[in-house]
Amino acid sequence: MRILVNGASREIRAADLCAALEELGYGGAVVATALNGEFVPAAERGAARLADGDRVEVLAPMQGG
Amino acid sequence: MLRLYDAELRSRLLLGTARYPSPSILTEAVKASGAQAVTVSLRRESGGERAGQGFWSIIRDLGVRVLPNTAGCHSVKEAVTTAHMGREVFGTSWVKLEVIGEDETLQPDVFGLVEAARVLCQEGFEVFPYTTEDLIVAERLLEAGCRVLMPWGSPIGSGRGLNNLFGLKALRARFPDVPMVVDAGIGVPSHAAQAVELGFDAVLINTAVSQARDPVGMAGAFAQAVAAGRAAYEAGPMEPRDLAVPSTPVIGKAFLG
Numbered sequence: 422m423r424i425l426v427n428g429a430s431r432e433i434r435a436a437d438l439c440a441a442l443e444e445l446g447y448g449g450a451v452v453a454t455a456l457n458g459e460f461v462p463a464a465e466r467g468a469a470r471l472a473d474g475d476r477v478e479v480l481a482p483m484q485g486g
Numbered sequence: 487m488l489r490l491y492d493a494e495l496r497s498r499l500l501l502g503t504a505r506y507p508s509p510s511i512l513t514e515a516v517k518a519s520g521a522q523a524v525t526v527s528l529r530r531e532s533g534g535e536r537a538g539q540g541f542w543s544i545i546r547d548l549g550v551r552v553l554p555n556t557a558g559c560h561s562v563k564e565a566v567t568t569a570h571m572g573r574e575v576f577g578t579s580w581v582k583l584e585v586i587g588e589d590e591t592l593q594p595d596v597f598g599l600v601e602a603a604r605v606l607c608q609e610g611f612e613v614f615p616y617t618t619e620d621l622i623v624a625e626r627l628l629e630a631g632c633r634v635l636m637p638w639g640s641p642i643g644s645g646r647g648l649n650n651l652f653g654l655k656a657l658r659a660r661f662p663d664v665p666m667v668v669d670a671g672i673g674v675p676s677h678a679a680q681a682v683e684l685g686f687d688a689v690l691i692n693t694a695v696s697q698a699r700d701p702v703g704m705a706g707a708f709a710q711a712v713a714a715g716r717a718a719y720e721a722g723p724m725e726p727r728d729l730a731v732p733s734t735p736v737i738g739k740a741f742l743g
């Protein structure tokens with residue numbers, strides 16, 4: 422299916438958010454996720470099913486003021 | 487000792503981590519500043535580059551507290567969601583809450599700020615609201631559950647110091663027991679000293695250090711200014727007067743005219 426990851430269109434095979442992170446190269450990374458604008462805690466990523474056209478945000482620590 | 491929620495900090499200087507020339511200069515600047523808390527943020531991570539992971543490793547090695555911000559959020563929902571994400575990633579209930587209302591000045595949307603603060607305080611966050619010097623907004627933020635206030639000195643990154651001295655003094659006087667951190671707009675160490683001399687509990691600095699010619703040197707200068715300002719506040723500054731008062735005693739002066 423095709424989803425938007427951080428604003429970029431990506432084709433993925435994974436069916437849930439946890440598997441999608443692995444597939445997209447985030448394995449083991451410290452990140453926070455949101456699906457269609459809603460925060461998805463790490464423990465709930467496996468239960469977060471993905472559908473065509475979903476918007477996924479993957480955020481990580483960054484410099485800030 | 488500075489008390490922010492349940493944390494006790496020796497340093498009254500909080501430091502931002504953005505816009506340093508290099509990661510090693512950031513590390514050295516944090517050390518030179520003596521800051522025990524630094525602000526951090528969340529941004530989109532690329533699965534290929536994973537730039538955020540390296541940054542997070544640097545910050546963890548510093549052994550300081552982190553204060554995640556909601557920078558760039560323009561709505562309550564955006565800010566609340568970002569706070570949730572920050573709590574998970576950084577493992578802290580502290581959040582520097584920013585709800586920006588206007589892009590030219592980055593002035594806080596104080597209505598959205600109060601609403602977001604209420605939601606987050608109820609959820610157990612320890613909220614550091616980036617606000618103006620407005621007394622009524624401060625009162626609403628405290629009612630919402632905030633136990634620290636972060637009034638701006640002047641617009642973020644402007645380096646203009648304390649733009650509204652009257653307003654800031656009134657805020658300090660109105661809520662004498664609330665820890666307050668002057669955030670934003672401080673450009674040089676004398677601005678920071680002035681804030682702390684007025685009785686503000688701490689200052690949060692970023693651009694003034696990171697964009698200095700020598701950020702590490704400037705971090706040290708700010709540390710000294712904040713320490714001097716606090717010592718002056720505790721020593722009780724004299725009252726200013728409009729007319730001169732001779733400091734040398736007049737009595738006993740020789741008549742030589």
